[in-house]
Amino acid sequence: MIEILPDKCDFCGCCVGICPEDAIELKEAEIKIIEQLCTNCSKCVWSCPIEVLKFNRNGAKNNLNAK
Amino acid sequence: MQNEYDIIVVGAGPAGTMAARFAAEMGVSVLVLEKDRDVGYPVRCGEAVSKAGIEEFIDSDPKFIASVINKFSFIAPDDTEIIIPLEEEGYVLERRIFDYELAKSASEAGAGFLTRAYVNGLLFDNGRVSGVKFEHQGEQKSLTAKIVIAADGVESRVGRWAGLKTHIDFRDMESAVQITAAGINDINNDTCYFYFGKEYAPEGYFWVFPKGNHSANIGLGVGGNIGKKKSALSFLNDFMRKKYPQASVLTTIAGGVPCTPTLNKIVAPGIMLVGDAARQVNPLSGGGIASGMIGGSIAGTVAAESIKQHKPDYILEYEKKWHDRLGKRHLIFNRIKEGIYNFSDEKFNDIAHAVSKVPVENRSIGKVFKTALFNKPSLLVDVAKVFLF
Numbered sequence: 001m002i003e004i005l006p007d008k009c010d011f012c013g014c015c016v017g018i019c020p021e022d023a024i025e026l027k028e029a030e031i032k033i034i035e036q037l038c039t040n041c042s043k044c045v046w047s048c049p050i051e052v053l054k055f056n057r058n059g060a061k062n063n064l065n066a067k
Numbered sequence: 068m069q070n071e072y073d074i075i076v077v078g079a080g081p082a083g084t085m086a087a088r089f090a091a092e093m094g095v096s097v098l099v100l101e102k103d104r105d106v107g108y109p110v111r112c113g114e115a116v117s118k119a120g121i122e123e124f125i126d127s128d129p130k131f132i133a134s135v136i137n138k139f140s141f142i143a144p145d146d147t148e149i150i151i152p153l154e155e156e157g158y159v160l161e162r163r164i165f166d167y168e169l170a171k172s173a174s175e176a177g178a179g180f181l182t183r184a185y186v187n188g189l190l191f192d193n194g195r196v197s198g199v200k201f202e203h204q205g206e207q208k209s210l211t212a213k214i215v216i217a218a219d220g221v222e223s224r225v226g227r228w229a230g231l232k233t234h235i236d237f238r239d240m241e242s243a244v245q246i247t248a249a250g251i252n253d254i255n256n257d258t259c260y261f262y263f264g265k266e267y268a269p270e271g272y273f274w275v276f277p278k279g280n281h282s283a284n285i286g287l288g289v290g291g292n293i294g295k296k297k298s299a300l301s302f303l304n305d306f307m308r309k310k311y312p313q314a315s316v317l318t319t320i321a322g323g324v325p326c327t328p329t330l331n332k333i334v335a336p337g338i339m340l341v342g343d344a345a346r347q348v349n350p351l352s353g354g355g356i357a358s359g360m361i362g363g364s365i366a367g368t369v370a371a372e373s374i375k376q377h378k379p380d381y382i383l384e385y386e387k388k389w390h391d392r393l394g395k396r397h398l399i400f401n402r403i404k405e406g407i408y409n410f411s412d413e414k415f416n417d418i419a420h421a422v423s424k425v426p427v428e429n430r431s432i433g434k435v436f437k438t439a440l441f442n443k444p445s446l447l448v449d450v451a452k453v454f455l456f
Contacts, residue, residue, distance in 0.1 A: 013322075014221065014222075014242055015323075017235060017325060018235060018237045018240050020234055026222055046291050048298070048321075049323070050321045051301075
């Protein structure tokens with residue numbers, strides 16, 4: 001599963017522009033992956049300029065919402 | 068606030084505010100919805116722009132100009148530096164103030180603004196976009212509009228909701244990171260610096276843009292294929308360790324720059340896309356301030372005309388007008404980019420050595436490109452087109 005490290009995120013929207021499934025939602029300083037839509041393609045992980053997104057083989061355990 | 072507007076603009080960056088201003092100037096009702104709490108902040112931009120690019124829309128004002136640029140410095144992988152005097156002045160802006168001034172000019176023309184308004188859906192009427200749903204101060208609301216203009220940036224989702232294909236291939240998105248740093252003592256305040264090569268920013272470039280008082284915007288963009296192996300942040304950290312280990316970092320920002328030609332479709336019934344949302348960035352330079360304002364101004368004008376003439380389909384004209392003004396040039400810029408980005412470090416070095424033999428007073432950006440293109444003759448035709456048309 002794709003995991004967002006909320007404390008590192010700059011909320012820039014780069015991943016949202018790339019996501020082929022429209023599975024990432026971004027508000028002012030709040031970002032989340034819509035799990036039902038995410039296909040784990042990892043393109044967001046590759047494009048994140050500041051290494052905020054991670055592919056987590058064991059599934060994301062933490063709450064993905066960053067506030 | 069009314070319940071319905073002729074035009075709702077989503078996003079208060081330069082493209083959105085110019086769409087709003089040009090429409091409002093023609094007497095239609097316009098509301099701009101901005102998701103952030105401030106217009107113009109946070110800034111996600113290198114802030115460099117040509118003087119002519121902004122003066123088409125707003126008078127130059129020292130309050131939003133951090134430095135006046137009249138030289139470019141290109142630094143090759145082997146550290147050969149070539150200085151190019153510019154035929155036309157440029158600026159490094161204070162976007163935070165610049166965007167605010169643009170918004171004020173739109174407001175003076177009659178456009179309304181609402182910040183912290185997060186658009187999260189569209190209204191439809193018989194398959195036609197007829198308004199927006201949005202969250203504001205914890206409440207879900209909606210507003211109807213004859214035309215929605217989506218200026219919601221690189222992350223644009225508004226277009227997707229209307230069925231326009233806006234997501235871009237990860238290889239075409241330049242992943243960018245930039246710091247504003249103080250204590251950068253070896254730069255000239257009238258020069259923008261560009262570093263090329265594998266070490267600095269493969270398939271992209273590294274920039275140092277002066278902001279006065281020994282501070283600068285320092286950043287880079289790399290294509291997704293590179294970012295997959297090494298992040299933009301990691302390139303930046305390497306550069307700072309090597310070049311400016313003592314600098315104070317005042318701000319760090321991340322961002323995506325859609326370096327592609329404009330989307331094929333930037334209009335659908337009741338909706339128009341402008342700026343980064345429409346992928347109107349110059350794909351070669353990654354610059355999007357001036358081109359976004361141009362896209363916004365065309366869209367705003369066409370939208371207002373469509374409403375005043377009661378001809379909803381007239382908004383289709385926007386695609387053609389954009390294409391004629393800049394879209395076609397961006398196609399060519401994109402081909403040049405694809406040629407140049409694949410240059411090896413040796414090639415960049417060769418170009419720098421060749422240009423350094425030309426006396427400074429005879430150098431121009433055009434000459435640098437021509438020199439670059441002797442290394443890639445198939446691109447010469449494209450370059451000829453840029454300079455001839």
